[in-house]
Amino acid sequence: MPVRVEGLTAGYGNSTVLHDISVEIGSGRICALIGRNGSGKTTLMRCINGILKPSKGNISVSGREISQMKREAIARLISLVPQGNYSPFQFSCLEMVLMGGASRIKPWSAPCAKEKRRAAEICREVGVADLVDRPFNCLSGGQKQLIMLARALHQDSPVMLLDEPNAHLDFPNQHRMMALMRRFVKERGVTALITLHDPNLALQYSDDVVMLKEGTVVAAGPTAVLLDDVHLQQVFGSEIRVDRTVSGTHVVVPCNPAF
């Protein structure tokens, strides 16, 4: 389902973080959201997810305005893989994944056998079937992130927001996470908006890119076209170059060692 953001202005208290932003994220595509710390990536995600009310502008998913929808209805449309994942209590991984189905389960009810089978199946797809009975808090950062991904998939929403899913992950796990997302977007046709700090991951895995700087959109469109030296330098404010390796892959490298 396509996500449309029109004339969005939002912030916290008296401080405005996003200034008149308009972007459209195409259905069944991975859109990378890149920008420096404090550029408004997480704020934009919060607005799309209906958690932060914008002071101006509209957000709609497949023509349905988020501001007019109830929490449960938003959860059926949009799922979130959060940046941090800590629970003060020791839930098992399966219990964590099952929580993804909350918007389908009546408040006085609990997950039925069908929900449990479905959650176990998703854990198998994500490759964490061996973790289901283990306490969530005892997992490594990478394993926790995969469980969070499984929970978002169990939510079964057509739009997925991933807020820095690679934070705290080592190099192989970063690529594992992105490759899984690529696979699920292809198989399930979901629309994914992913905030990334590494432009190389955006270059390798995303279809589209939205580049933010100080709360405004520098560029938005196909990654292959827009993720170039000029735009990257505009966003990060330093000399950055997109090189082509001998194997033909594009890589983003900083020119200035003090970058």
Next chain:
Amino acid sequence: MKNTCLILCFFAFGLALLGALATGRYPIGVGDLLPLAASSLGYNGHVPPEMQMVFWNIRVPRILLSIAVGSGLSIAGVVFQALFRNPLAAPDILGVTAGSSFGAALAIMFFTTFVLGVQGCAFLFGVFAVSIAYFLANRSWDRSTSVLVISGIVVSAVFQAGVSILMYLADPYDQLAKIVFWIMGSFHVASWAKVQATLPVVVVGSALLCLFGWRLNIMTHNEEEALSLGVDVFRWRLFYLGTSTLIVASSVAAVGNISWVGLIVPHIARYLVGTEHRRLIPAAAFLGGGFLLVMDTVARTVSASEIPISIITSILGAPFLGYLVIHRKTNGAFDAGSG
């Protein structure tokens, strides 16, 4: 292993109940229990009338009240720990105990002529204190639970100051002692009237919390996560806080302050059945009821005069908190079990 523990718990509860029924100043043996039950059903059990009177009018309501209050406080403890995402949160975190103490002290000084005046006043002020804390927190732009905790601390401090003022003004030969004993908590005031006033609130509240227990799992996550999972955090927080507050206020109003039960019993229950709240809430109710039943039996039998129950629960509760703090160093959380 945990199933064995649960079976042992049921067995221990049965023993505790039997012990509580057959222990006290008036000698009632285990062998008298069956004739006492038979006599209440109209059969001639050859039971002395004074034994019947002591058993049915003093001991049974006291036992029922201790089980109900123990269960209620433990369930409220589970809910508060989940909502505040803090395994060290206790049910009085929002000022319900301070409010109830103030209400009770006020009634002891000015409304002693009313039937259930102290209980009613303590209940109303307990609920009132939490309502003020909730109202204050809602005035802030930050709607996180930490603001609610700060509001609770403010409200508690104000009502505690109010209790101090009332104690300062109270007649030292009569009212002051009553206020002090009320604050220390005791089941010696148990009666059928108190059971009738407390039990329905505890039973209905606990049933509601059990019914909506699974959603509480999601409330243990931060607000953004819970909202993104489709839970209207602010509406559900009000429901859980409101229901728990009614349970705690009715319990405290009936028997005074009872420390530690709402803090330690949820941890023991979590160790036995895990963190999933659909299982945890009934387990905490069962264990809390049994725990307070044993504590009350000890309080009324261990010495010639009855010991206020909070003294007994504190002697056990404080070392347990010490254990939790030490345990935290090893696994990074206060959680006693792995679920």
